[in-house]
Amino acid sequence: xxxxxxxxLEAVARRAGVSRATVSRVVNGSTTVAGPIQEAVRRxxxxxxxxxNLAARSLVTQRTDxxxxxxxxxxxxxFSDDQVFPGIIRGAAQELEAADKQLVLMLAGSPAGHAxxxxxxxxxxxxxxxxxxLHGADPxxxxxxxxxxxxxxxxxxxxxxxxxYVDVDHVGGVSRAVRHLITNGRRRIATIAGPQxxxxxxxxxxxxxxxxxxxxxxxxxxxGDFTRESGARAMHQLLDEHPDLDAVFAASDLMAHAALRTLxxxxxxxxxxxxxxGFDDIETAAYTDPPLTTVRQPIVELGRALTRQLLRITxxxxxxxxxxxxxxxxLRESA
Amino acid sequence: xxxxxxxxLEAVARRAGVSRATVSRVVNGSTTVAGPIQEAVRRxxxxxxxxxNLAARSLVTQRTDxxxxxxxxxxxxxFSDDQVFPGIIRGAAQELEAADKQLVLMLAGSPAGHAxxxxxxxxxxxxxxxxxxLHGADPxxxxxxxxxxxxxxxxxxxxxxxxxYVDVDHVGGVSRAVRHLITNGRRRIATIAGPQxxxxxxxxxxxxxxxxxxxxxxxxxxxGDFTRESGARAMHQLLDEHPDLDAVFAASDLMAHAALRTLxxxxxxxxxxxxxxGFDDIETAAYTDPPLTTVRQPIVELGRALTRQLLRITxxxxxxxxxxxxxxxxLRESA
DNA sequence: TTGTAGGCGTTATCAT
DNA sequence: ATGATAACGCCTACAA
Numbered sequence: 238x239x240x241x242x243x244x245x246l247e248a249v250a251r252r253a254g255v256s257r258a259t260v261s262r263v264v265n266g267s268t269t270v271a272g273p274i275q276e277a278v279r280r281x282x283x284x285x286x287x288x289x290n291l292a293a294r295s296l297v298t299q300r301t302d303x304x305x306x307x308x309x310x311x312x313x314x315x316f317s318d319d320q321v322f323p324g325i326i327r328g329a330a331q332e333l334e335a336a337d338k339q340l341v342l343m344l345a346g347s348p349a350g351h352a353x354x355x356x357x358x359x360x361x362x363x364x365x366x367x368x369x370x371l372h373g374a375d376p377x378x379x380x381x382x383x384x385x386x387x388x389x390x391x392x393x394x395x396x397x398x399x400x401x402y403v404d405v406d407h408v409g410g411v412s413r414a415v416r417h418l419i420t421n422g423r424r425r426i427a428t429i430a431g432p433q434x435x436x437x438x439x440x441x442x443x444x445x446x447x448x449x450x451x452x453x454x455x456x457x458x459x460x461g462d463f464t465r466e467s468g469a470r471a472m473h474q475l476l477d478e479h480p481d482l483d484a485v486f487a488a489s490d491l492m493a494h495a496a497l498r499t500l501x502x503x504x505x506x507x508x509x510x511x512x513x514x515g516f517d518d519i520e521t522a523a524y525t526d527p528p529l530t531t532v533r534q535p536i537v538e539l540g541r542a543l544t545r546q547l548l549r550i551t552x553x554x555x556x557x558x559x560x561x562x563x564x565x566x567x568l569r570e571s572a
Numbered sequence: 573x574x575x576x577x578x579x580x581l582e583a584v585a586r587r588a589g590v591s592r593a594t595v596s597r598v599v600n601g602s603t604t605v606a607g608p609i610q611e612a613v614r615r616x617x618x619x620x621x622x623x624x625n626l627a628a629r630s631l632v633t634q635r636t637d638x639x640x641x642x643x644x645x646x647x648x649x650x651f652s653d654d655q656v657f658p659g660i661i662r663g664a665a666q667e668l669e670a671a672d673k674q675l676v677l678m679l680a681g682s683p684a685g686h687a688x689x690x691x692x693x694x695x696x697x698x699x700x701x702x703x704x705x706l707h708g709a710d711p712x713x714x715x716x717x718x719x720x721x722x723x724x725x726x727x728x729x730x731x732x733x734x735x736x737y738v739d740v741d742h743v744g745g746v747s748r749a750v751r752h753l754i755t756n757g758r759r760r761i762a763t764i765a766g767p768q769x770x771x772x773x774x775x776x777x778x779x780x781x782x783x784x785x786x787x788x789x790x791x792x793x794x795x796g797d798f799t800r801e802s803g804a805r806a807m808h809q810l811l812d813e814h815p816d817l818d819a820v821f822a823a824s825d826l827m828a829h830a831a832l833r834t835l836x837x838x839x840x841x842x843x844x845x846x847x848x849x850g851f852d853d854i855e856t857a858a859y860t861d862p863p864l865t866t867v868r869q870p871i872v873e874l875g876r877a878l879t880r881q882l883l884r885i886t887x888x889x890x891x892x893x894x895x896x897x898x899x900x901x902x903l904r905e906s907a
Numbered sequence: 908t909t910g911t912a913g914g915c916g917t918t919a920t921c922a923t
Numbered sequence: 924a925t926g927a928t929a930a931c932g933c934c935t936a937c938a939a
Contacts, residue, residue, distance in 0.1 A: 243695075243696055245915095245916055245917090246916065246917065246918095247916080255925080255926085256925065256926045256927075257916090257917085257918095257926085257927095258918085258919085258925070258926060258927080258928095259924090259925060259926075261917070261918060261919090262924095262925090265918085269924060269925090270924070270925085271924065271925090274924085274925085286694075288691060288694060288695030288696075289695070289916085289917075290631070290695075290696075290915085290916050290917070291627075291695070291697050291917095292626075292627045292628075292630040292631040292636065292697075292915085292916080292917090293627075293631050293915070293916035293917040293918085293931090294916080294917050294918075295627040295917090295931095296625070296627040296628050296631055296915090296916080296917070296918090296930095296931045296932065296933090297916090297917050297918045297919075297930075297931050298917080298918065298919095298931090299931085301627065303676070322658075323657075323658050326677070327679075330677065330679045331679075334679065334685060334688070337688070339676055339678075339692070340676070340677045340678070341638070341674055341675070341676055341677075342661070342665065342675045342676075342677045343674070343675070344662075344665045344666075344669065350669060353669070353672070356623060357674070359621075359623060360578075360623030360624070360625075360626070361578060361623075361625075362626050362627075465855070465859065494859055495859075498859060520800070521856050524800065524829060524830075524833060524860075525859075526861045580931095580932055580933085581932065581933060581934095582932080582933095590909080590910085591909070591910045591911075592910090592911095592932090592933080592934090593909070593910060593911080593912095593934080593935080594908090594909060594910075596933070596934060596935085597908095597909090597934095600934085604908060604909085605908075605909085606908065606909085609908085609909085624932085624933075625931085625932050625933070627931085627932080627933090628915090628931070628932035628933040628934090629932080629933055629934075630915095630933095631914095631915045631916065631917090631931090631932080631933070631934095632914075632915050632932085632933055632934045632935080633915090633933085633934070634915080
């Protein structure tokens, strides 16, 4: 365990026979340094294996070159099968890597976790904060924005906070899905809605309701929380309350997957007796039986867009408060 | 955009009418401060909304209170459907939260990414480094260990580096799976192996080979890379080369899932004609048709164990070089 | 128990 | 073009 003293600017300077300032200039790519000296400094850096101390640097620059990605979710839900959070992480990681910034991941399911996130982010230990999904009307994004800390949310923040956000076109996607069902002759179309304390749940239900109402049909609603278990429960409930249904739009692929199975167990054929459409287009959707027709949302792209917006803010640019990414109906065999 | 100057120790000290040192003591929970003074300091902290500047703190303490979780994978693979990486992230996040440390996530799929990770971690910008899966004989873990930087790997590092690691009992799990097949009368047992530049792929194949050899049977091997697509390809190949096979062990659930589908398309019934067992026990495994018998690995627990070991090292404790977590055969209907 | 003062490794502002 | 030198905000002997 040779805790080799890591070399400092000072050490490099001595070795190269110059001052610390000059080394700093070379390290930071200033052009105002003579060729031969640059050369010598670079050699010394290489020989000593010098790496700048970020703490010292950010102490003076007031930047940390890292951004936080906050997931205000219970840990169990963050990494469920739906790939939403992983997709956002991946998109954010890609963009951040390109910008040479570090991704600091913060789960904040518990109240204690939420407090930690608040302390950390308001303490300006990151250059900006990304929120991946919000529950209810979380005041934190607004508070950060007010402190002048760059923030971007995934999904319109509930509670009317004036914070920039990126989202996918939930309503448009759902609307296309429901119209597809109608076009194919379905008239008794039910929905398994998502949780109503999350924008995604709210908007997808709104999309269903609008379209059903426009077509003069009757709504049939059961609620889930995006998970398979809740989807199975909701499907049973719908079957009980509306045994005549001929189509189901589920607000997530996981719930749709469970619905598929529940319908089969109940002796209904998909799509002959009941058509099913999901939302997300997770990888599994292509492998269900029958393969699932679903609304695709560009989730990795969402993560990237989120990050690009944040980087724009930190660069002092003005950005639109809302950025909506398109969704797309993917036709397979379930509807 | 009121970039309110954030208060410093100095400001709090003035407000509370004490010295910086005293404030520091209170903030860091020293007991050697008189009650009333503590009280006053706390009030000043609250009123000013003081939050310590971590950069300044770590500059002097030489600690960063953050640990890196490195995923040396192409981004597309890190967040595939198998939930392995998300599970590790989740486990690590849980333990780190308990220890009040920050999780810095680093994807390092590209050579450039790998270089970035190397710079960042060797530069001691984190208190320790966790590796989630390694490809081939990556020299980085060994290098970090030699620099005295705490490291723990998920999976035995290839290339004989002397680095502590945590892994699951691949061989034991596979062995149990294959013996289960044999017990049920299967004799022409094939395997879809994982990539042979990853320990998980290597060990699962070894488990298969050992058990097949012990039973005096003949091996039938095709290779995949843990993904569904590769699983489908491998299954086709096995069907071509060994049309008589009566069982398949796939080294991942995703490959098993694809095998299930490929077998059905080929007119084989599962499990009557061909029994199938997977590895992982992803959520989808319970929803395949038929539900998948598989070897469960405690993936979140792996992430937690990984992190606990690292925290022990940073605390100066001695730890065993290897920690192996048990796997378990989950019987469903495919075998 | 409390305060003083030095230093952690950089960057940035001046001179030179 | 290069070099002193003063911050940056905090912790921690050491002194009182």
